[in-house]
Amino acid sequence: MYNVLIVDDDTLMRNALRAMISRFKNFQIIGEAANGAEAIAICRLYPVHLIFMDIIMPGMTGIEAGKKIKEDSPQTEICILSAYSDFHFAKEAMELHIKKYFSKPVSFLDISTYLENFSPSTYKSVCPQLSQALELANSQSFSETYAGLSSIINEIFSSQNASIESLKKTFIEIGQGLLDSLEYANQRNEITDLFPLPDTWLVNGEIMKIWLFKIMDYIYQQKSIRRYSILEGVFFFIEQHIKEKISLGQITEGSMISQGYLSRIFRDQFGISTMEYIRLRKIQMVKINFIFTTHNTSDVAFMLGFNESSYLQKVFQKIEGISIQEFKKRLK
Structure with missing residues (x-):
């Protein structure tokens, strides 16, 4: 499941993109922003895999916002939206490794072609421990799942710097990824709504192991109830x-x-x-x-x-x- 952020100062454009992207089950829209500053703030709070971003917005341009986002999350893919053809912007986009440029108005065919070819190989999670967690959640051995949590926690704390912001983003990506793996048809729960994560917990590996255990327990329970x-x-x-x-x-x-x-x-x-x-x-x-x-x-x-x-x-x-x-x- 890929997290998508829509960034455009035009409300109608955001609504149109939301309607188009929502038709693809492997993509979920986790937020919308009307300018670059809002987009940067959202990306610092939640893991974002794909961004559709207008190039001309109040304040900073989409390129400027993209540069700041890429500094924090280099693996996030950004698609530029623009009604203008400008070589200067195109050159900057290439330097930023932006691979896709959509001309406005954007058609459903353009979006669908792009999303249908968007595969896991094009995105590497900023959190490698997420794949480990998903494997544990699917193991159908609750005791083995529990035993594996220590390894994940130890890797996170050994690979991260002392930044609480960095740790929180990592744990939210793992938790949200696990929650999204349930593949709800009609609803999406935010991980921090179901399992709050105060900053003070992030300094203690034992607390984080319990937090992750609670999520795993919830995943196991929900899958079992479905069966x-x-x-x-x-x-x-x-x-x-x-x-x-x-x-x-x-x-x-x-x-x-x-x-x-x-x-x-x-x-x-x-x-x-x-x-x-x-x-x-x-x-x-x-x-x-x-x-x-x-x-x-x-x-x-x-x-x-x-x-x-x-x-x-x-x-x-x-x-x-x-x-x-x-x-x-x-x-x-």
Whole structure:
């Protein structure tokens, strides 16, 4: 799914482009701008793969705006729109590696021909970890998906500079890409609406791992519900009782589903048992408590339905590969 930005000071032109581009399922319009400054601001907040930009606008020209956008995102492809034929602009466009120039008025045939030939080979994501995340989301092994999150997080923090803006843009591209992979027919959710991302979280790799886990969990749930609609009630029951000590019998009784059928379809979609999934979810809540509160291990075990702190220690060690004490040391 490619993110498209329309930049033109003519409202009618923006509306016409939106109508044409919206007919292509692999392209989604993430925003519109009436001038270059607005376009630059949008590109600094969200990953943009393709821009249709007017060359003559109030303030800076489309070429000037394109230069600034390319400085931050060199892989973003820009298509220039213009009612004028000017060699000076054409020369600057070539220097900016702008490959496509549309003369106004733009026809649907021109747009369709271009978009139909726009392939992944023409765009390399500014975030290589997105492809890794998409592979994990499609693995149908929830435990392997979780294990792979650490590698993604470590790569991002080792490859980025200290810029919060750069980190945020990277994580938003990954999150939005995962969300878009669900391919909603009639709606598009913004990742930061479903999963808010305060700047203060971006300095902590453990917090970002939890944030990414929540998105992966959502992806798995939605795909599973599409395949087996009865799982919607199962996930709702789990969400309502996740902090309690719950059994498989309680889940099936509360969701009106047989244990055998639930076990089969859940493993088919997640690659693990329902109870293993719940333990994984609980450990994320344990980590959240250790990160954001001063509760000790015994308090957290009691709040999340573990029999005793020693059992929580055992489950945590098995899932995380380190003890709770080691995890707390990392936070410090």
